[in-house]
Amino acid sequence: MPRAVVVTNPASGKGRGLRVVEEALPRLHGAGWRTRVTTGRDADETLDLARQAVEEEPDAVVLCGGDGLVNLGLQAAAGTEVPLGILAAGTGNDLARALGLPLRDGAAAAGRIVGGRTRRIDLGRVGERYFGGVLAAGFDAVVNERANAMRRPRGQSRYALATLAELRTFTPLDYVLELDGATKHVRAMLVAVGNGPCFGGGMRIAEGALMDDGLLDVVLIGPVGRMELVRTFPKLYSGRHVDHPQYERHRVHRVTIASTGIVGYADGERWGRLPLTVEIAPRAVSVIA
Numbered sequence: 001m002p003r004a005v006v007v008t009n010p011a012s013g014k015g016r017g018l019r020v021v022e023e024a025l026p027r028l029h030g031a032g033w034r035t036r037v038t039t040g041r042d043a044d045e046t047l048d049l050a051r052q053a054v055e056e057e058p059d060a061v062v063l064c065g066g067d068g069l070v071n072l073g074l075q076a077a078a079g080t081e082v083p084l085g086i087l088a089a090g091t092g093n094d095l096a097r098a099l100g101l102p103l104r105d106g107a108a109a110a111g112r113i114v115g116g117r118t119r120r121i122d123l124g125r126v127g128e129r130y131f132g133g134v135l136a137a138g139f140d141a142v143v144n145e146r147a148n149a150m151r152r153p154r155g156q157s158r159y160a161l162a163t164l165a166e167l168r169t170f171t172p173l174d175y176v177l178e179l180d181g182a183t184k185h186v187r188a189m190l191v192a193v194g195n196g197p198c199f200g201g202g203m204r205i206a207e208g209a210l211m212d213d214g215l216l217d218v219v220l221i222g223p224v225g226r227m228e229l230v231r232t233f234p235k236l237y238s239g240r241h242v243d244h245p246q247y248e249r250h251r252v253h254r255v256t257i258a259s260t261g262i263v264g265y266a267d268g269e270r271w272g273r274l275p276l277t278v279e280i281a282p283r284a285v286s287v288i289a
Contacts (some may be wrong), residue, residue: 002060004028004085005053006037006111007073009065016104020089021064024113025108030124031114033059040247043072048081050076057082060113060288064106066090067133070266074130074285079121083286085113091201094267095132098196098211099289100144113137113288120283121211124195124266130285131266134199134206135278136191137231138173138221142166144265167230168179172223177277178256179218189229190221190244193278197239199268207239208249214282215251222246 006025010018019035028035038053040046046069053061054076063073064087073084087109088096099121102108124131136144147162175191177184192199194206194217209217224232224246235241242249257264258275265271 001034003034003058004036004060004062005056006035006062006064006087007050007069008037008039009046009069009089010039012065012069012091017065017089020087020104020106020109024062024064024087024110025106027107027110028114030272033114035062035268043068047072047075054080054082059083059116060085062087062113063162064089065077067092067094067268070095071131074123074132074267077286078130078281078284081286083118083288085109085288092199094198094201095196095267097198098133099287101289107155109112118286118288119212120286121282122195122214123281123285124193124216125279125281125284126264126266126271129271130281131195131269131271132211132285133194133196133267134160134274135264135271135276136190136199136205137192137259137262137264137268137274137276138188138193139166139170140190140200140205141263141265142170144268145263147158148270161194163233170226173259173262176258177186177218178254179250180252180254186220186222188220188222189224190219191259193217193220193257194219195280200236203236204239205236205241207242212283215253216255216278216280218250218252218255220248220250222248226285233283 062085091161194209256277
């Protein structure tokens with residue numbers, strides 16, 4: 001009888017996490033899975049619970065929540081053979097999107113877990129910390145900083161308002177990049193490092209990035225005017241921005257990004273001020289997808 005430890009964040013997606021796990025459990029139990037559900041009071045406790053779950057070596061550690069919770073699961077499972085299942089219940093759900101998993105549908109997502117098809121994927125690594133999707137270090141990161149400081153509205157509309165606010169004053173940034181040891185000085189609106197293609201709730205900034213190729217995709221958007229940025233922004237959701245003349249892509253094993261006053265964000269979480277060095281961690285974690 002297969003066994004799963006379910007780590008939850010009931011508050012994900014304005015309380016959607018509770019509904020999603022309640023939809024998922026009957027599907028798991030009906031397929032003969034035994035489950036234990038655990039919930040942390042904060043990020044530190046949740047990470048401890050995820051690590052304890054991995055140490056039990058169940059057939060799956062199932063993460064029910066948004067990108068923040070999934071990222072904690074990556075920290076716990078990286079370098080182990082314990083597979084992660086994802087019940088995507090958050091606002092962005094970018095790793096689930098990249099893996100082609102059901103969003104906000106507990107029964108459908110549980111059906112994928114019951115199917116049991118696993119794959120190894122790469123992770124991006126900064127020091128001892130991992131991310132699965134995209135590390136943002138430009139206009140997108142500045143928007144994240146502003147949005148996190150806003151108390152309302154909640155959800156994706158907060159990021160839309162933060163984007164509009166930053167557009168009024170944002171100017172291109174000077175960067176120094178080291179791409180597999182080669183130094184590059186650039187002026188850009190945005191630099192992003194993709195292990196997967198998505199960030200920000202489905203924006204495909206690193207379109208074409210593969211999660212099992214052993215490489216990072218470093219994406220640059222060069223200087224553009226505010227109106228041009230507004231016109232280009234919707235193309236991020238389809239990946240059509242790759243045809244813009246200011247788009248640039250490098251595929252590397254290691255990159256260091258330096259720029260003054262910029263904080264990097266990865267998997268929607270605050271990562272720290274630049275400079276940051278990102279390395280690929282090939283086939284670092286197993287996921288059910």
